[in-house]
Amino acid sequence: MKSNIQVDKDRVRPDGVSKVTGSLKYLTDLTFPNMLYGKILRSSHPHAKILSIQTEEAENLPGVEAVLTYKDVPGMNRFGMIIPDQPVLCEERARYVGDAVAAIAATSIEIAEKALKLIQVEYEVLPIIDTPEKALLSNAIKLHPAGNICHRSSYSNGNITAAFEACEAIVEETYELPRQLHGYMETEGGVVVPQEDGGIYVYAATQHGFKDRFQLSRILGMPETMIRIISSPIGGSFGGKDELNIQPYAALLALKTNCPVKIHNTRAESIRASLKRHPMKITAKTGTDSTGKILAHQVKIIADKGAYATLGPAVLDFAVEHAAGPYIIPNIETEGISVYTNNGVTGEFRGFGGNQITFALEGQLDRLANVLDMDPIALRRMNLRKATDLGPLGHRIAPTDSAALVLNEIQKLSESSDHQQTASKWKRFGSGIAIAMHGGGLGFGRLDSAGGRLSLNKEGKIEISFGFEECGQGLLSVIENLVIEEVGCSPQDIKIVIGDTSVVPVSGSSTASRGTSIVWQSLQKMKEPFKKKIVEHVSSVLSIPHENLYLGDNGIWEIGKDNGPCMTYKECAEGLQDGTVITSFHFPVTPDAVNGGHFLYSFGGVKVNVEVDILSGKVKVISINHVISAGPVVSPNGFRGQIEGGGVMSLGYTMMEEVKMLKSQYVTHNFDSYLMPNIVDVPFDTNVYAIEDLYEGDNYGPRGVGEIGTIAITPAIVKAIHDAIGCWVTKLPISSEEILEKVESRGMLPWI
Amino acid sequence: MDLNNEVLENPIATNIEPMIKLTFTVNEEQYEIQTSPTEKLIHILREQLNLAGTKISCGIGRCGACSVLLDGELVNACLVMAYQVNGKSITTIEGIGGVTFDEVQEAFLTEGGFQCGYCTSGMIIAVKYLLALNPTPTETDIKEALAGNLCRCTGYGGIIRSVQSLSAKNGGI
Ligand code: FES
Ligand code: FES
Numbered sequence: 053m054k055s056n057i058q059v060d061k062d063r064v065r066p067d068g069v070s071k072v073t074g075s076l077k078y079l080t081d082l083t084f085p086n087m088l089y090g091k092i093l094r095s096s097h098p099h100a101k102i103l104s105i106q107t108e109e110a111e112n113l114p115g116v117e118a119v120l121t122y123k124d125v126p127g128m129n130r131f132g133m134i135i136p137d138q139p140v141l142c143e144e145r146a147r148y149v150g151d152a153v154a155a156i157a158a159t160s161i162e163i164a165e166k167a168l169k170l171i172q173v174e175y176e177v178l179p180i181i182d183t184p185e186k187a188l189l190s191n192a193i194k195l196h197p198a199g200n201i202c203h204r205s206s207y208s209n210g211n212i213t214a215a216f217e218a219c220e221a222i223v224e225e226t227y228e229l230p231r232q233l234h235g236y237m238e239t240e241g242g243v244v245v246p247q248e249d250g251g252i253y254v255y256a257a258t259q260h261g262f263k264d265r266f267q268l269s270r271i272l273g274m275p276e277t278m279i280r281i282i283s284s285p286i287g288g289s290f291g292g293k294d295e296l297n298i299q300p301y302a303a304l305l306a307l308k309t310n311c312p313v314k315i316h317n318t319r320a321e322s323i324r325a326s327l328k329r330h331p332m333k334i335t336a337k338t339g340t341d342s343t344g345k346i347l348a349h350q351v352k353i354i355a356d357k358g359a360y361a362t363l364g365p366a367v368l369d370f371a372v373e374h375a376a377g378p379y380i381i382p383n384i385e386t387e388g389i390s391v392y393t394n395n396g397v398t399g400e401f402r403g404f405g406g407n408q409i410t411f412a413l414e415g416q417l418d419r420l421a422n423v424l425d426m427d428p429i430a431l432r433r434m435n436l437r438k439a440t441d442l443g444p445l446g447h448r449i450a451p452t453d454s455a456a457l458v459l460n461e462i463q464k465l466s467e468s469s470d471h472q473q474t475a476s477k478w479k480r481f482g483s484g485i486a487i488a489m490h491g492g493g494l495g496f497g498r499l500d501s502a503g504g505r506l507s508l509n510k511e512g513k514i515e516i517s518f519g520f521e522e523c524g525q526g527l528l529s530v531i532e533n534l535v536i537e538e539v540g541c542s543p544q545d546i547k548i549v550i551g552d553t554s555v556v557p558v559s560g561s562s563t564a565s566r567g568t569s570i571v572w573q574s575l576q577k578m579k580e581p582f583k584k585k586i587v588e589h590v591s592s593v594l595s596i597p598h599e600n601l602y603l604g605d606n607g608i609w610e611i612g613k614d615n616g617p618c619m620t621y622k623e624c625a626e627g628l629q630d631g632t633v634i635t636s637f638h639f640p641v642t643p644d645a646v647n648g649g650h651f652l653y654s655f656g657g658v659k660v661n662v663e664v665d666i667l668s669g670k671v672k673v674i675s676i677n678h679v680i681s682a683g684p685v686v687s688p689n690g691f692r693g694q695i696e697g698g699g700v701m702s703l704g705y706t707m708m709e710e711v712k713m714l715k716s717q718y719v720t721h722n723f724d725s726y727l728m729p730n731i732v733d734v735p736f737d738t739n740v741y742a743i744e745d746l747y748e749g750d751n752y753g754p755r756g757v758g759e760i761g762t763i764a765i766t767p768a769i770v771k772a773i774h775d776a777i778g779c780w781v782t783k784l785p786i787s788s789e790e791i792l793e794k795v796e797s798r799g800m801l802p803w804i
Numbered sequence: 805m806d807l808n809n810e811v812l813e814n815p816i817a818t819n820i821e822p823m824i825k826l827t828f829t830v831n832e833e834q835y836e837i838q839t840s841p842t843e844k845l846i847h848i849l850r851e852q853l854n855l856a857g858t859k860i861s862c863g864i865g866r867c868g869a870c871s872v873l874l875d876g877e878l879v880n881a882c883l884v885m886a887y888q889v890n891g892k893s894i895t896t897i898e899g900i901g902g903v904t905f906d907e908v909q910e911a912f913l914t915e916g917g918f919q920c921g922y923c924t925s926g927m928i929i930a931v932k933y934l935l936a937l938n939p940t941p942t943e944t945d946i947k948e949a950l951a952g953n954l955c956r957c958t959g960y961g962g963i964i965r966s967v968q969s970l971s972a973k974n975g976g977i
Contacts, residue, residue, distance in 0.1 A: 064913040064914065065913075067921070068912075068913045068918075069905075069913070070921075071918050071921030071924050072905070072909040072912045072913055072917075072918065072921075072924060072928060073857070073897065073898075073900075073901060073905075073909065074856075074857025074858070074896070074897030074898055074900075074924075074925040075857065075898070076921060077856065078856075078859075078922065081850070081856035083851075083854070234956075235954075235956045236920070236922075236956055237859070237861045237867065237869055237920065237922040237923050237954065237955070237956050237957075238859070238861065238920070238922040239861065285920070285921070286920065287859070287920045287921065287922030288919075288920040288922055288956050288957055290956075318863055319861060319862045319863055319864075523920060524919040524920020524921065524922070524957050525919065526919060689915075689916030689962065690916070690919075692916065692961065692962075693916050693919050693957070693958055693959075693961065693962055694919075696958065696959040696960075696961035696962070697919060697956075697957045697958050697959040697961075698959070699959055700958075700959030700960065700961075701956070701959070722862055722863075722864055722866065723861075723862045723864070723866035723867050723954065724862075724864060724866050728954055728956060729959075729960075730950075730951050730952075730953075730954055730960075731946065731947050731950045731951055731953070731960045731963070731964070732947045732951050734959060734960050734961075736943055736964055738959070738961055
């Protein structure tokens with residue numbers, strides 16, 4: 053294994069000090085003179101015709117400065133990253149309880165809240181569609197002009213009918229996955245400040261400033277050049293703040309009142325209006341020959357899209373792509389459908405459909421191993437992709453033997469001695485493993501522009517700039533460590549500029565585990581021309597041969613003279629005409645025309661141990677061991693943190709989290725009824741092992757690890773439960789009731 | 805409906821409640837403000853005093869993002885009302901550490917006890933409180949003390965290591 057890129061172990065994140073002292077100003081912490089507070093009135097019904105909206109009473113409340121409805125949207129009254137189908141403010145119809153009907157700006161939050169109650173909306177309630185199945189009935193009311201199907205996606209290869217006939221073992225199962233809350237601790241919010249030229253500054257968290265700018269420009273009927281988006285720092289996102297949320301409302305209100313307008317959702321408002329992870333129902337039928345070779349795999353995915361599209365189509369494509377994961381399956385048929393309902397809107401969420409599909413895939417492998425009475429690792433190994441095999445859609449990918457490397461490490465872990473088990477007659481212990489393959493970047497056929505800028509600025513700092521945002525994932529640390537490594541300077545010499553559309557180059561969004569890859573690749577393209585510019589300047593000024601010069605701490609050094617730089621960066625900046633290098637490129641993509649197919653993949657595996665209390669049905673995860681293969685580790689704390697945090701987020705998904713809806717109304721409004729893991733729920737025994745070697749000849753560098761730690765957890769826990777009590781769980785979150793039922797039905801309690 | 809009428813009759817909505825004069829100390833600085841007696845401490849800190857280091861996330865006492873010390877006791881500032889802080893002394897994250905960092909802040913920095921940082925102010929206050937009572941907390945002590953503080957980013961690993969390193973420094977295991 054290669055060593056970490058970060059040599060200095062104690063180097064702390066660039067945003068660290070301001071975070072531990074509380075001095076960092078998040079965008080929801082900002083205030084401006086004359087600032088007003090915005091509130092959004094959302095639909096009382098999940099599905100209704102809007103007959104009239106009366107705003108006079110609200111307008112007349114002292115302290116209220118503006119009340120807006122759809123009539124006040126100057127441009128396109130729609131947003132949505134792929135299909136703009138979501139009204140900014142509803143005209144004649146509301147399709148879910150998060151639909152915005154009116155927006156208010158007032159001098160205080162209290163007044164704005166009171167004013168909300170004074171808006172009279174006359175609704176005609178329409179029948180609701182609360183499941184995708186109901187939406188697909190031929191007589192179902194249409195939620196959108198083109199019907200209730202948001203997106204279909206499929207992939208097939210070989211002949212599954214014939215292949216199933218040849219199978220010796222076949223398992224079939226339906227997996228049900230819940231609606232998960234991103235649960236970022238900072239709810240959506242920010243301030244929009246009108247400018248003298250009629251434009252606006254938008255201080256609000258987003259994962260993609262340029263995309264927000266584009267969408268806002270359409271909504272406001274305002275050129276993009278008049279909109280500046282300041283988008284970092286962010287108090288967590290996990291995919292949840294990639295789509296517009298409060299920005300259009302704050303912007304419309306700010307323009308109307310000519311005052312800065314702040315909106316900061318309460319948690320209840322956030323849960324009502326925010327995106328969620330797609331609930332999916334996945335039916336899989338998988339068959340092998342007598343030795344365990346998988347011959348056929350048939351998968352049907354039905355995803356609950358909620359009311360609007362946002363990134364749903366891409367999420368479904370991703371799930372379809374990953375249906376075979378890291379295995380080579382000769383006959384496969386995957387069909388996915390994403391369906392509009394009156395439920396909460398579902399969209400991008402860490403793992404991007406990979407979590408759901410991997411639960412089904414790994415679940416099938418475990419069941420087959422059971423039926424065949426085979427070791428689950430041996431079964432996986434037999435079917436595992438080899439380094440130069442094609443990707444899961446039959447497309448060319450960057451060669452990688454990571455699947456095997458990960459599985460080998462997982463095998464070692466499962467052979468090593470296990471957690472101490474407390475002796476209790478009522479406790480059962482089990483362990484489970486699972487592996488996963490996860491594509492990075494947006495995939496084939498999608499504009500995935502990347503790039504960056506490196507310059508020696510006038511203050512003598514090496515300024516590195518990207519269009520990304522710091523959502524908490526540690527991107528600043530990644531940038532800093534890579535600049536130190538590739539350029540040779542010290543942390544004090546660097547200035548990082550991100551998250552502000554007025555000053556950063558286009559580098560796409562902070563999403564799809566693409567950030568780290570892009571920083572590294574950009575630096576490979578920029579570092580030599582940048583160093584050359586600087587060295588040539590110094591060489592000509594000081595008459596030192598340029599091959600004797602190199603960039604180091606505080607300035608440019610001459611080989612063999614180690615008592616200080618021969619010219620500081622500051623001095624160099626004063627004389628240098630142009631110290632800027634820019635790169636822009638497309639994220640590496642497969643050469644084969646497969647919709648959404650990825651080229652760079654990361655791999656992960658986990659082994660978990662669980663304890664099942666057969667008296668209470670309670671399951672406790674007692675250890676988690678991650679093995680991650682994503683190239684060299686750029687920032688050790690950040691790497692470990694992303695994997696551990698992602699793992700726990702998935703532990704929550706598996707064990708406890710569900711945003712419940714009843715008749716398309718949220719039952720869950722806050723953290724009293726939506727339980728996310730707290731420190732008591734997580735095993736102190738958690739380890740992360742990194743496989744840092746890249747396949748021979750791979751020059752794509754380190755991959756992002758924002759998602760890979762989340763994918764394999766669920767199937768591993770479910771397998772561990774099976775190991776403990778001999779029953780399969782198919783529906784998340786795992787409930788004690790279900791476990792108890794299984795325990796009872798197996799007669800594991802002596803009195804039953 | 806009633807509420808609507810009331811609002812109409814008392815058009816200045818914030819005047820429905822009488823205001824009280826509040827005298828209290830935050831981070832050793834004396835404040836005197838006018839506010840409604842049921843105004844939440846979290847809003848007083850964030851909006852009136854511009855001490856935005858204390859965060860708000862759930863607003864109902866379930867996440868600990870707003871943790872502060874009230875006369876040395878750990879409380880959720882979103883559950884404390886103005887009248888309850890009269891004459892009392894509050895410590896927020898801005899009052900932790902001085903010119904140099906506090907050891908808890910130091911440990912969070914080196915062990916990776918934060919990511920987005922939004923839970924961090926509250927978490928550090930809760931850890932301060934724990935260590936004040938018990939300088940060598942064990943695994944069980946850490947769980948008990950931090951069970952009220954949610955972190956969505958770290959999975960708690962970095963936080964656990966931060967506290968364990970401090971416990972070890974103090975002679976614990
Ligand atoms: S905001 Fe106070 S406990 Fe969550
Ligand atoms: S660091 Fe983001 S919530 Fe804890």
